[in-house]
Amino acid sequence: MTSTEKTSTEKTSTERTPLRPTRQRTAVVEAMASFDDFRSAQDIHDLLGRGATPVGLATVYRTLNALVEAGEVDMLRTEDGEAIYRRCSETHHHHLVCRSCGATIEVEGPAVERWTRSIAAEHGYADVSHTLEIFGTCRRCS
Amino acid sequence: MTSTEKTSTEKTSTERTPLRPTRQRTAVVEAMASFDDFRSAQDIHDLLGRGATPVGLATVYRTLNALVEAGEVDMLRTEDGEAIYRRCSETHHHHLVCRSCGATIEVEGPAVERWTRSIAAEHGYADVSHTLEIFGTCRRCS
């Protein structure tokens, strides 16, 4: 605690996680790059288990959460509350997900973004965020 | 309401779900009518526990699920995956929820409805549904 300050040019308010590129973290990142749909932490753990670099389940969760925090991965919840993850573009977007095969398309809707902000403002709600997902059956699954 | 449309082709009265109006079921329904924000099953169970008609936790869950199924109650998930419930109007709508006190306002957005449908159609996704919630800090909590 005494000399946690490194050089003078350091963090101000938000304590940034160093996030060292360890073997298991890169393994998770690579795993995330190897598929295109949303998958559970368990799934990803299994995927790694079969590969050449097994990673402990707890570490998978930790890394996934860090990636979500960093905005490199999107997380959403299935109807029954399970968290599922997907590597996504860093800009704000939403998802069109096939209810059957999981095929996912990123979508953007400036009008919706505008609408949510105005609705919130209209009712005096500040610090606004939102969640929006679209589900359907993709062409191949129909 | 979120989720899928239900087929209206039902049998007359022989099979199907009887759904008897028991003491505990009406207790849950009344409890749901007594507040205006989203609450967890546990909260509702506690609420009933303090009242004159305690209802078992399992029954609270069962009844809540039935009500959600019937479209009389909306369920959504907190960031950490917990299910929370609220008695809502039966027409399709979304929610503006205070992240701090839970104060909820039902909102409608025909434009958004149209947009989700067109996006889905554009990509060949059929049988479309969607989820959309807006979170913020209400005036009193700011």
Add this chain to the structure above:
DNA sequence: CGATCAATTGAGAATCGTTGTCAAAGTGGT
């Protein structure tokens, strides 16, 4: 009413996704 029988209830056990614990191993800087 009183029997009958399926629906319902609830206490506790069982599930299961997720997070916490903590000793051991790894990393970077000196």
Add this chain to the structure above:
DNA sequence: ACCACTTTGACAACGATTCTCAATTGATCG
């Protein structure tokens, strides 16, 4: 090599939800 700090992972702990199943309730019919 030495040290201080991360990171890891096996496993325990947790919490929300569901399951089990014996006991209770409620509707129906004679």
